[in-house]
Every structure is written in C-alpha cells, then in structure tokens.
Amino acid sequence: MFSPFKDDRGAPKALADITYADLEQLRDLEEGYVLEFKRSYSPTVAKKIPKIIASFANSSGGWLVIGIADDDRSLCPVPRLGADYSQMIGELCRRHVSPTPRFDVRFVTDPAAPDQGVIVVQVFEGDFPPYVADGVVDVREGSTSGPAVGSALVELYGKATRRRAEIAAFCHRSVFYAASDTPLFNLYMFRMGKRVSDTPTRDTINEHAQTMRAAFRRMGLACRVHHAHDSLIFSVPTRDDPRIPHSAIELFADESMKLSVPAILLTNAERERIVARFAFDDVKADDTERNPPQRATELRIMSSADTLARVTRMASILDRYVRGRTLAWQQYAVAYELENLAGVVLWSEEPSYLDYVRTRGPLFCATTDCLSRVRYLDDGAHDSFRARQFAGSHFFEACGLPLGSPDPTDSALVEALLRSAHGAAKP
Template identity: 60%
Template sequence: MFSPFQDEQGAPKGLATVTYTDLAQLSDLDEGYVLEFKQEFSASVRAKVPKIIASFANSRGGWLVIGISDDGSRICPVPRLAADYSQIIGELCRRHISPAPPFDVRFIADPADAEQGVVVVQVEEGTFPPYVADGVVEVREGSTSGPATGSMLVELYDKATRSAARISEFCRRTVFYGVQVPLFDLYFYRMGPRVVEVPSRDVINERADSMVRSFAMQGLDCHVQHAHDSLIFRASIALDDMVPHSSIELFPDESMKLTVPAVVLADVEAADAVRRLRELCGAAGADAEVSGNNVAGARRGGALLGGDSARSSGDAAATDRLSLSVALISAPDTLRRVTRMASILDRYVRERGTAWQRYATAYELENMAGVLLWSDDPVYLHYVQNHGPLFCGTTDCRSRVRYLDDGEHNSFRARQFAGSHFFEACGLPLGSPSVEDNELVDVLLRTERGARK
C-alpha cells in the first residue's frame, strides 16, 4: 500500500512508525487519489470525514492528514482534545458508515508543544465493499470523493464476493498429523489488499522470532518446520507414534491457523469414565470395553460404549447387541491445551503491534463427530445424570466466519474465543436461560485442574 512517508532507505513507513519529523515529507506532495489534507478539525471537516474514509476504503486505500494546509502542505497543528481523536473519528464512522471500514488513527504530538499536533488517518483498501457513507457509496475521483457509478458498484460487490471465497478457501487448510486424532482448528485470515510480493527473509525471520518468543512466554518449546508457503511452529517434534501436540501455521501475510489435538483419555482412564457414565445414565451392569492402540482414527485411545438391549416381548430383534464407537476427551485438559495455545496467538499479535480487528476468524472441529466430553467435576456428573453427557453432535463442524473489524470486537482475545467456542461446538449450552446450564458453563470454562500440555 502507498505511504506518503519513507524511512532513510526510502522504504514506505506504516502509521505506527511515523514521527512528527516525518510530517515534513508532506511538503513535497499534493493532494490526490490516495492523499487528502485538512487544515483544521472543524465541524464541516468532521461532517466530511466519514465520506473521505469510505471513499478511500472503496478505492485503493489512502491517507487523511488533519493539520496540514491545502496550499503549500504546511504543518498547521490542531489542538489536542479531551477525547482521543481515534475515538472521535471511530464514533463518526460507526454512526455514518456501513459496514465499518478498516482504518487507524494517530495523533502525533508536536515535540515543542504536546498540547498540539497533527492527526493522521490511514485507511486500508476494504475487503468487503461497498462502504456506504450516509446512504451514498463514495469512491475517489482524482483528489476528491464522489458517488460510485453503476459499473463501479458491480465491481465493488464482485470484489466482496471474491474476498469471501478466499477466506472460505483459507479455512480449509490442513496440518498433517500421523494419526487421525480429534482436532480443534482456529483460523485467522489477515484481511486487506493481497500483497503479491513475498516478504523478505529478514521479515520472515523477524516474525518467526516473535512466534518462538511467544511460545517461550507460555513455557513451551517450539520446533519450526518449513512448508511450501508457510512456517509451522509445533509444540513437539513431529514423529510417528508420538503423542501429537499443537501447532501454529504462519503465512506470508500473517494469516494464522492454530491446530490443537484434543486430550483423548487413555485406555484405563476411558474404562473408568465409561463405567461412571453408564452408571449415571442408568446403564450400570451392561458391558463396556475399551479400545486398544490397534484401533485407528478417532477411536485411538477411546472407548467402545456397548450394551445389551432390553428384551421386549414380541420383538426378537431387541436382543441384538447395540454398540456405539466413540472417543472420550478430557474437558479440563483439552480446555487448558486449547486456551494455552490460543494465548500464544494473543502474545504474538501484541508483540507484532497488530490489531485483531485486521482479521476474520472461524473454527473447525476435525475427527470429532460424536466424541464425548469427560470431566469428573460434580457439576458435570450431575448434569450427565439429568441430561446425558455432552458430545459433538454434527459432522459438519466448521463455524461461520466472524469479521473482527466490524467495531464490535475491540476487546477480542483468541484465548477466550477458542475456549468458549470449542465447548460450544461440543454441545456446551452457551447462552441458555437455564440456571443449571449456566452453572455447567461456568464450571467447564473455569476448570484447569490436572491439565496436560
């Protein structure tokens, strides 16, 4: 994306690194397709800001600088306000633009007088146009903004359709595991214009170092694996017959995929859990056998819940043995693993200075259809006795995509999102009006007892 500011090597600078001294570079530039100046933040300018930002988002992005004169591009500092400029401009856009466009705001203070400075607004090319300002689709026309024509509207809607298709395709990425274990996947697609150039080796190494440090902050070793278009950071060395651990895949545009294997109960643990579940569900006395390591796929380390059907008069078929093959996963251990790995993503985003609002997110469960949740917490056992155990009740386990740049996710945390939505997909009754359901939710989302890495 174009930047009116350059570093000493002539490389474009992002908004986060722009200094007050850099503003002098604007004296050599004129207003145009991607740059607009306003000398003051008057009432009339405030009314135009949503229109300008929407037009940049509908076009190729751009920069709005408030505190620069139209004639000569001189610095004319505006006063620091009691409220932050980012909050003021953000509220203007939320009230007047739909959907919310991708932009960032900085007040760059004058080193000689901290009570005055220049407001710089960087607007990215929007991923899902058209962005409508007060009922009008504005686009850039030279150095001004104007209503979009019919053909331009068609192009904008087509662009949004292509963006949705790219995100859907990204949410099908798969990390290889030697055994087919139940997996929780969390996708973060970095929105904005697609960058054709591959990042330099220095940039890739800088990102990799940040990810390794994020693993270390969570007390985890990190094994880096190179893929054809990504880096995979694993919490263990990927070898056959080893317990599969979690991984984070990092892409050139800083899109990310988190993959976390559920903690499947071992044979002895599974046998005990099956016995207790059957007792609670009124099936005590029926047969239960545990699968061994020779059972592949999602059954590996799980349990076979089987039993003899009750004989009913006149129905000889009722004597046939019924069996249900499922795996049992530890709810507290899996939650701890999922949230611990998602915390790495939170740390990485903070270290990189990136906002979650730049991402679209979705989750997926792989190989988990019918998998039972197990916890020995008394609240869960009481719930099982009344309602039966929680389990993943669908084979189509990919969630809808959520767009975090809609202004409603300022406090988004990958850790919170991963933990709650993992259990939600496994049958946890989030949002239920039932007091009993809410008590269960609190217990399962707060427990970290005996968690395994």
C-alpha cells in the same frame, strides 16, 4: 499499502513510526487518489470525514491528514482536545458508515508545543465493500470523492465476494498428522487487508519466526520449525515420534495463522470405568447393515479439562505473537473447526457436569460439519478479543453448550468447565 512517509532508506513508514518531523515530507506531495489534506478539524470537516474514509475504503485505501493546508501543504497544527480524536472519528464512522471501515488514527504531537499537533488517519482498502456513507457509495475520483455508478458498483460487490471465497478456502487444515482420524480443534485466524502481492522479504519472515519462537518460550513450550512452500509450521514435538506434532501453529507470510490441537481422549481403562458408571450401553443405534449398532465400548471420550488446557495454552501463544508484533486482532477474521470429533463424548469429573449428564445426558459434537461461521473482528464489536478466550468458550459451543444461553444451568456449566481446565495436563 502506499505510505506518504518514508524512512532514511526510502522504505514506507508505518503510522505508529511517524514523527512530527516526518510531516515535512508532505510539502512535496499533491492531494490525490490516496491522499487528502484538511487545514482544521472544523464542524464542516467533521461532517465530511465519514464520506472521505468510506471513499478510501471503497478504493485502494488512503491517508487523511488534518492540520495541513491543502493549498501549500503548510503545517496548521490543530489543538489537542480533552477527547481522543481516534474515538471521535471512530464514532463518526460508526454512526454514518455501514459497514464500519478499517482505519487507524494518530495524533502526532508537536514536540515544541505538546498541546497541539496533526491528526493522521490511515484508511485500509476495504475487504467487504461497498461502504455506504449516509446512503451513498463514494469512491475516490482523483483528489476528491464521488458516487460510484455502474461497473464500479459491480466491481465493489465482486471484491467482497472474492474475499469471502478466499477466507473460506483458508479454513482448511494443512498440518500433517500420521493418523487420518486424529480428533482436532482447529482455530483459523485470517488477516484481512493483505494481498498475495504483498510478499515479505526474507528478513521480515525471519522476524516473524523469531517473534513466534519467543511466544513459545514465554509459554514454556519447545517447538520445531518446518518450512512449507508458503508458510512456517511451529510444532510442539511428541516424545515417541519427533515427526508428529501434538499441537501446531501454521504462520503465513501475511501473518494469517492456523492453530491445530489434537483432543486428549481417555484411555481404554478410563473409558470402560465411565461407560460402566453411566450405562452408556443403553444408547441405541440404527440396527441395519449400513448403520450397525455402535456399542458404548466403542465410544471415543474426550477429557474436557485436559483438552481445553491444551487448546487455551496454545491459543495464548497466538495472543503473545500478536502483541509481540504490535498487530491488532481487529485485522483478523476468525473461525473454529472440530475435525474428526463428530460423536466424541465430552467428559469431566466436575460435579456440575456429572449432574448435567444424569439429567440431560453427556455433551458431544453432534454434527459432521463442524466449521463455525466466520467472525469479522473489524466491525467494532470485538475490541477485547483474545484468542485464548475465543478458543475456550467456542470449544464448548461446538460440543453442544451454546454461548449466551438463557438457561442459567448452561452458563454455570460453561464457567465450571473453564475453571476445571486450570492445572490440567499441559501440551
């Protein structure tokens, strides 16, 4: 994305790296399609901000700088307020723009006068336009904003449709497992706002790889790195066959990520003990040639504590990577999938689960279509998102325990199963 700020080598500067001295670079720039100046943060300007941000999001993104005169680009520092400008602008957009665009705000302080500075707003190109500000769809028209009409509206809706199709295509596993029926928990993290044309340099890719390796080390896990045609695969090796990972993270050039974690199934002896204890042979199946009866001894039973410990431990690596790269989860769309887990019984020795089984029967994934809906984290409702928490809670959701169930028994069971994963088998 365009940045009006450059470093000593002429490379674009990120918002977090801008200094007060960098504002001098704006003197040579004119307002235009991706840049707008405002002299002060007055009530009139505050009223226009949602429209300006929405127009940038509906176009190619852009920068709004408050504290720069729009006629001669001279510095006109605005006072530092008790309230945070980012919160104030965020609240303006939440009240006046739908859906909420993705943007960042920074107050760049004047080092000679810490009580004043300049507000810099970076607006990203929207993934799901049109963004409507007070009932109007605005787009950039030269150095101003104006209502979108005709073909412009069609193109905005087309962009959103293409983006949804791109995310749907991303949500498919590509990590190799020798057994085609390996039961997997997959977590998809699609980074928004990036385009295929944003090809990183080799140095950037190496930096990504170093950060991911460091995240594995922090979790006490070894990893092997495999270079794919458009990604890096970081896998935790198994002892018996170094070619086959038992858990893996696939990292793409735009920092989208896929997590694949095989479920831990109980051994034959453990399964037989549980089957005998709870008489699963009473479970009946269709008695036809097309659907022959499945006896309980053929059931696949998954360890809740061990599988969840593996899932959350690997998801913690994603959190460490995002923090190490100073990214924000709000840049991601997230979905999960249970693959080859249809009909696999969830098992735990947790007393509350044993009581649950006696009264309601065991939990299991009851559908062959196990891909969740996509959750878009840039809608302002996921400020405390963590991959580890998401993976753990939604793992049980996919096994039949709905999140936010009004039944207190369900909620208590989820909490008990989450606690049981602590100290369980590690990846």
